Amino acid sequence: MDIKTLVLALALGNLSLCAALFFFEAGARRSGQTARIHATWMWAKQCQALAWFLLYCRGELPDFLTIPLANAILFAGFALDASALWEQAGRRVWRNYLVPALGAGVGVYVAAWLLQLPAGGRIAIGSAVTAFFFLAGAAALGRGWRSGTVLRRYLVALMLVLSAAVLARGLLSLPAMALEGLNPVAVQSAGIVALYLMMLGNAFGYLLLVREHEHGELARLEVVDALTDVPNRRGFYTALTPWIALARRPGMPTALIILNLDQFKRVNDSYGHSAGDMVLKAMVDVCKKQLRDSDQMGRLGGAEFAILLPRTSAEDAGMVAERIRQAVAALPVKAEKAIINMTASLGVTTIRAEDSTVSLFKRADEALQAAKQAGRNRVAEAPAAIL
Numbered sequence: 001m002d003i004k005t006l007v008l009a010l011a012l013g014n015l016s017l018c019a020a021l022f023f024f025e026a027g028a029r030r031s032g033q034t035a036r037i038h039a040t041w042m043w044a045k046q047c048q049a050l051a052w053f054l055l056y057c058r059g060e061l062p063d064f065l066t067i068p069l070a071n072a073i074l075f076a077g078f079a080l081d082a083s084a085l086w087e088q089a090g091r092r093v094w095r096n097y098l099v100p101a102l103g104a105g106v107g108v109y110v111a112a113w114l115l116q117l118p119a120g121g122r123i124a125i126g127s128a129v130t131a132f133f134f135l136a137g138a139a140a141l142g143r144g145w146r147s148g149t150v151l152r153r154y155l156v157a158l159m160l161v162l163s164a165a166v167l168a169r170g171l172l173s174l175p176a177m178a179l180e181g182l183n184p185v186a187v188q189s190a191g192i193v194a195l196y197l198m199m200l201g202n203a204f205g206y207l208l209l210v211r212e213h214e215h216g217e218l219a220r221l222e223v224v225d226a227l228t229d230v231p232n233r234r235g236f237y238t239a240l241t242p243w244i245a246l247a248r249r250p251g252m253p254t255a256l257i258i259l260n261l262d263q264f265k266r267v268n269d270s271y272g273h274s275a276g277d278m279v280l281k282a283m284v285d286v287c288k289k290q291l292r293d294s295d296q297m298g299r300l301g302g303a304e305f306a307i308l309l310p311r312t313s314a315e316d317a318g319m320v321a322e323r324i325r326q327a328v329a330a331l332p333v334k335a336e337k338a339i340i341n342m343t344a345s346l347g348v349t350t351i352r353a354e355d356s357t358v359s360l361f362k363r364a365d366e367a368l369q370a371a372k373q374a375g376r377n378r379v380a381e382a383p384a385a386i387l
């Protein structure tokens, strides 16, 4: 295959990836950070498609368009590719390094063109810049190598090999490095094939990270409450299970508090659902400040939360619950249109040897209902076990 056809294949390949991503995006209706990463990747592909088309027109358009401008756009496309991979890996800060690196790469390349360096020198500079951005992308994909899938490792290895191939192409383009018997056209063709494979490797790498991120998020949301970021009922029950088993052994008990915000429905009705959400989040923050690191808070649903206090007696748990009650009552929540004062009722118990999850929550809930019936904004303790 001649070099011009390969360059055209790269332009069309990037264009078709752009179209594929556009439809992938249109169906998914992503938001926030994910949408931003997709946009970065789309820009990367558009830059690369444009640059390859300009390079394809070499000889038909003025040189300043098909040499410095085309290569500057191409480097920008590679930098954006690496940037999307780093953002997807959760490290936005990498943009701060990639942007200056792009500026330096473009600067050196344009200077080489202005100084009329031989084509081999320019190719070597271009290959070094390209390999740098490929390696940066491979590094993003290689994060979490040990726990990564085999496919991810394969892609990292592929990207490393291809980066080395691109670098080798650049070195072999230097007149001083030219090996005897090596066909320069074959070297250039091999370099462009490496770039083609890198285009595919990058695309698969990116889609793989998106898929892994989305799977991780789905798995997280099975056990974590999306609004307050504490374990949901399922996550909390999972955390509770070993403590129920441990309660059958003698030793310090484990306590359970159930907290319910008082007349929370009124907050929603008076100030709107989003104000209610703000109250729930603020309430979790307030409670967490009163707890130890080893304590565990979860959202059972609505305005009801559970708090597990390992190695805590009923008396101490009662004190913690009272501290939480006072903290909630003392903290007005600033919502968009109002300052909302809340109170909470709390039921306290300790896990008994014979307890199941059902009997434990039944007892804590009865204590909570007693606190509600006694007038709310108070703590009630379940009766002690009859020995």
Ligand SMILES: Nc1nc2c(ncn2[C@@H]2O[C@H](COP(=O)(O)OP(=O)(O)OP(=O)(O)O)[C@@H](O)[C@H]2O)c(=O)[nH]1
Residues within 6 Å of the ligand: 227, 260, 261, 262, 263, 264, 265, 266, 268, 272, 273, 274, 275, 276, 277, 280, 301, 302, 303, 304, 372, 376
């Ligand atoms: N803003 C918001 N409200 C929620 C959410 N989940 C449930 N709710 C509302 O929370 C309210 C729960 O009210 P309850 O706990 O049953 O009753 P209450 O009004 O707090 O009254 P008492 O518990 O008797 O003091 C209902 O109005 C639900 O619609 C949520 O995620 N966000």
